[in-house]
Amino acid sequence: MNNSIKTIGISFSMGLLGAAIWTNFFLNDPKTGIMLENRDSQEISFTNQFASGNESTFRNDPPISFVEASENSTESVVFIKNFSGTDPRRYSMFDYFFGNGPSQQVSTGSGVIISEDGYIVTNNHVIYRAETIEVIHKKRTYTARLVGTDKNTDIAVLKVEGVKLPAIKKGSSRDLKIGEWVLAVGNPFNLTSTVTAGIVSAKERQINILGGDFPLESFIQTDAPINPGNSGGALVNISGELVGINTAILSRTGSYTGYGFAVPVDIAMKVANDLIQYGEVQKAIPGIEAVEITPELAEEMKLNTLDGVIVLHVLKDGAAYQAGIQKNDVITKLGDQAITGMGSFEEALSYYYPGQKLTVSFNRGGSTKTTQLILQNLEGGEGVLKREYFSSAILGARLEAVNAIEKDRLGVDFGVKITALTRGYLRDLGLRDGFVITQINRESAKDPKIVGKYLEEFSGKLLLEGVAPNGQPFMQSYNVR
Numbered sequence: 001m002n003n004s005i006k007t008i009g010i011s012f013s014m015g016l017l018g019a020a021i022w023t024n025f026f027l028n029d030p031k032t033g034i035m036l037e038n039r040d041s042q043e044i045s046f047t048n049q050f051a052s053g054n055e056s057t058f059r060n061d062p063p064i065s066f067v068e069a070s071e072n073s074t075e076s077v078v079f080i081k082n083f084s085g086t087d088p089r090r091y092s093m094f095d096y097f098f099g100n101g102p103s104q105q106v107s108t109g110s111g112v113i114i115s116e117d118g119y120i121v122t123n124n125h126v127i128y129r130a131e132t133i134e135v136i137h138k139k140r141t142y143t144a145r146l147v148g149t150d151k152n153t154d155i156a157v158l159k160v161e162g163v164k165l166p167a168i169k170k171g172s173s174r175d176l177k178i179g180e181w182v183l184a185v186g187n188p189f190n191l192t193s194t195v196t197a198g199i200v201s202a203k204e205r206q207i208n209i210l211g212g213d214f215p216l217e218s219f220i221q222t223d224a225p226i227n228p229g230n231s232g233g234a235l236v237n238i239s240g241e242l243v244g245i246n247t248a249i250l251s252r253t254g255s256y257t258g259y260g261f262a263v264p265v266d267i268a269m270k271v272a273n274d275l276i277q278y279g280e281v282q283k284a285i286p287g288i289e290a291v292e293i294t295p296e297l298a299e300e301m302k303l304n305t306l307d308g309v310i311v312l313h314v315l316k317d318g319a320a321y322q323a324g325i326q327k328n329d330v331i332t333k334l335g336d337q338a339i340t341g342m343g344s345f346e347e348a349l350s351y352y353y354p355g356q357k358l359t360v361s362f363n364r365g366g367s368t369k370t371t372q373l374i375l376q377n378l379e380g381g382e383g384v385l386k387r388e389y390f391s392s393a394i395l396g397a398r399l400e401a402v403n404a405i406e407k408d409r410l411g412v413d414f415g416v417k418i419t420a421l422t423r424g425y426l427r428d429l430g431l432r433d434g435f436v437i438t439q440i441n442r443e444s445a446k447d448p449k450i451v452g453k454y455l456e457e458f459s460g461k462l463l464l465e466g467v468a469p470n471g472q473p474f475m476q477s478y479n480v481r
Contacts, residue, residue, distance in 0.1 A: 069183050072240025074193040076113045076168035077185045077233055083132040110186035110233030116167050118160040121272050122232030124149045127156050129422050135160050148275030151212030155271045171241030173264030184224040184246055186233025198224030204343030218347035219261035220244045226260035235262040267350050284352040284375035287318020292342045308332040309345045315408055323373035333361035355382040378403035390452035396424015399448035410467045416445045434469030
């Protein structure tokens with residue numbers, strides 16, 4: 001028994017001695033190729049002796065911190081209240097009779113301060129139908145003025161009177177990489193300055209949710225949690241720079257389920273600057289309708305790739321028509337940007353202005369061709385466009401002149417289109433968003449302001465003629481008191 005105990009003791013002592021020798025003479029000896037730094041260090045480096053002298057470094061880096069990004073962005077995100085439903089001019093006597101008179105409705109969302117003098121970007125759907133808009137920043141409430149909206153991108157711009165408000169620093173959505181960390185900053189559930197983190201899951205996403213005549217969908221997809229109330233808030237990168245405006249979630253429940261979408265900041269800022277400077281977005285159009293390449297279309301047209309877009313229609317006398325582009329041409333490049341689908345096609349066009357030259361690369365019958373065209377505005381010209389609108393609470397709508405694209409599509413030479421329809425006179429007549437009025441009591445309808453004033457004041461027998469959104473002509477008579 002004693003011999004056994006001695007044997008075990010000697011073995012244990014020799015083990016400790018061997019470990020000590022190994023630590024002192026090998027682990028701290030650079031000749032062995034392995035170096036372990038002191039225990040307080042967070043970095044362990046190993047030299048790979050089996051890779052022809054190459055070194056491979058494995059790091060135990062500290063976790064990514066979102067503190068700086070949060071501090072740089074939360075001060076620039078505001079809380080928005082939309083008050084609607086209180087204007088008595090939007091209601092008829094029948095509404096009061098059936099108990100449907102004015103009752104205040106309040107909806108909320110977020111916004112991002114983009115300039116020290118009080119310009120704020122948010123979503124169009126956040127302020128939709130608003131009669132009064134309030135902006136809350138650092139517990140202070142401001143009454144906001146609506147500068148302009150764009151249904152095609154779901155972007156709106158507000159203005160508050162403030163002094164040296166904390167404008168957010170802008171990043172670049174074009175430089176944003178898939179897999180990059182991002183933060184969603186907003187006010188979900190009426191909470192202020194809520195920050196959630198995730199990554200960029202995809203870019204150039206189209207989810208077919210936007211309205212407008214020329215919807216521009218090239219969303220940044222993120223798994224940063226976005227909930228109701230985040231709409232109009234900021235999507236920022238790890239430095240706290242604005243890279244997108246949070247807009248939508250994909251969910252069957254109405255709450256976040258893993259898919260969030262933001263308008264890229266490069267698009268949002270171009271739209272915002274146009275609304276501030278011109279009152280409307282200066283959309284540059286090439287004069288074509290294009291479609292995504294599906295496997296079925298690729299097989300039918302004998303294409304060996306799904307990248308690009310197919311020209312479906314060429315507007316007569318438009319920019320593409322004059323440059324020689326034809327139906328069934330496959331556009332593969334706009335300027336220096338390769339076109340992978342409708343998302344990248346629409347995004348590439350969104351950065352240009354009417355009158356600018358654009359080099360277009362396309363495939364026709366297996367041959368690659370290049371042409372140059374001069375982009376046009378919505379009226380077919382090449383200059384800055386300032387279209388006339390007439391907004392009326394009595395009519396419950398905004399009236400605007402039809403543009404060149406709509407004239408071509410509907411086959412009309414002129415007309416006044418009904419947009420932003422709410423409760424009011426025109427809806428009571430049975431008219432809907434997108435209807436184009438071409439004749440009123442056999443007189444041509446061309447000027448939105450003249451048409452609007454006429455309808456507000458008219459009484460008697462009214463005859464309206466025009467075209468429905470689906471292209472069908474309509475003629476309807478009314479007795480108006």
